[in-house]
Amino acid sequence: MKVISLFLLFSLFSGLDLQAQVIEDAWIKKPLPGLKMTAAYMLIVNPTDKELVLEKITGPDALYYEIHTHKSENGIMKMRQLKSIKIAPKSKHELKPMGDHIMVMQTNNELPNKLKTTMTLYFKGQKPKEINLEVKKSL
Amino acid sequence: MKSPIFKTVLLAILFGATLAGVKTYYQYQGSKSETAKLYQNIGGDFSLTHIDGPFDLQRLKGKPSVLYFGFASCPDICPLSLNKLVKAFDAIEPELHKRVQKVFISVDYKRDDAKKVHEYGKYFATDFISLAGTEEQIKDITKKYAVHFEFVPLENSAMKYTVDHTSRFFLLDKYGQVFNSYSDIIYDGQFKLDLIEVLK
Numbered sequence: 034m035k036v037i038s039l040f041l042l043f044s045l046f047s048g049l050d051l052q053a054q055v056i057e058d059a060w061i062k063k064p065l066p067g068l069k070m071t072a073a074y075m076l077i078v079n080p081t082d083k084e085l086v087l088e089k090i091t092g093p094d095a096l097y098y099e100i101h102t103h104k105s106e107n108g109i110m111k112m113r114q115l116k117s118i119k120i121a122p123k124s125k126h127e128l129k130p131m132g133d134h135i136m137v138m139q140t141n142n143e144l145p146n147k148l149k150t151t152m153t154l155y156f157k158g159q160k161p162k163e164i165n166l167e168v169k170k171s172l
Numbered sequence: 173m174k175s176p177i178f179k180t181v182l183l184a185i186l187f188g189a190t191l192a193g194v195k196t197y198y199q200y201q202g203s204k205s206e207t208a209k210l211y212q213n214i215g216g217d218f219s220l221t222h223i224d225g226p227f228d229l230q231r232l233k234g235k236p237s238v239l240y241f242g243f244a245s246c247p248d249i250c251p252l253s254l255n256k257l258v259k260a261f262d263a264i265e266p267e268l269h270k271r272v273q274k275v276f277i278s279v280d281y282k283r284d285d286a287k288k289v290h291e292y293g294k295y296f297a298t299d300f301i302s303l304a305g306t307e308e309q310i311k312d313i314t315k316k317y318a319v320h321f322e323f324v325p326l327e328n329s330a331m332k333y334t335v336d337h338t339s340r341f342f343l344l345d346k347y348g349q350v351f352n353s354y355s356d357i358i359y360d361g362q363f364k365l366d367l368i369e370v371l372k
């Protein structure tokens with residue numbers, strides 16, 4: 034009995050997790066020469082009936098990963114830090130240049146030479162999700 | 173509500189609106205010299221530092237220039253703008269490219285020095301003239317060119333602060349006078365026309 038309920042519980046949770054979120058087209062800008070910082074972008078798809086909240090990011094190629102956004106007001110460009118990114122049920126949220134982004138700081142010396150890197154995304158109430166990102170030379 | 177920032181923004185809007193209005197008027201008049209007159213109040217001499225040493229407006233004279241103000245730790249706006257600056261020259265004949273100087277000025281006097289901005293600018297085009305300055309020098313040039321910049325603390329960020337800044341391109345003629353300015357130079361047909369004009 035105990036084993037069965039544990040099994041049920043497990044399959045329920047793993048099933049939830051599989052459906053929880055989909056990350057598409059994740060990429061990170063190759064750091065510009067002399068700079069120890071860059072930004073990463075991706076499309077986050079939330080197929081569930083519940084709001085998805087991205088709260089934290091970690092990774093092996095930099096010391097700091099933060100959620101930032103850009104806005105332009107009266108011709109003045111502003112960058113601000115966000116506590117989280119909320120993705121409404123059954124919707125998508127795109128992190129893209131000139132908009133929301135993952136700011137990556139104190140990058141290591143290897144990152145500019147890599148073709149791929151990884152990040153772990155922490156969504157509220159969910160198991161950490163490891164993703165692969167393409168390192169792209171971009172402006 | 174009546175904070176200094178509010179006042180600055182209001183002033184900037186008023187300034188922009190006046191500029192736009194006056195510009196339309198002069199365009200209507202169809203006189204090139206009068207368009208130039210409009211900008212005689214902005215711009216002017218400055219002193220900054222290039223990797224090779226002190227750099228002032230005198231050094232830019234003789235050729236037209238395009239100036240952009242930004243900062244090196246800016247992840248997309250500045251790289252995209254500097255790239256636009258390079259791409260915008262595709263609108264003119266290749267042999268004319270060399271006759272226009274591309275200038276990047278970092279307003280982040282706390283983080284950027286001449287060496288750092290030089291490395292940064294070089295990535296976009298080898299002939300980029302990248303300049304840095306002291307607090308006093310940056311305050312002076314931004315005031316003269318009506319560029320707003322402001323250090324904004326990012327409380328819980330490893331970045332510590334960011335720099336809000338006007339994103340605008342300034343076209344200077346070969347005499348170092350501001351000829352016109354643009355929020356965008358790729359899709360702004362006026363930039364191409366002005367460029368041809370200052371290259372005459």
Ligand SMILES: [Cu+2]
Binds near residue numbers: 072102112134135136
């Ligand atoms: Cu950022």
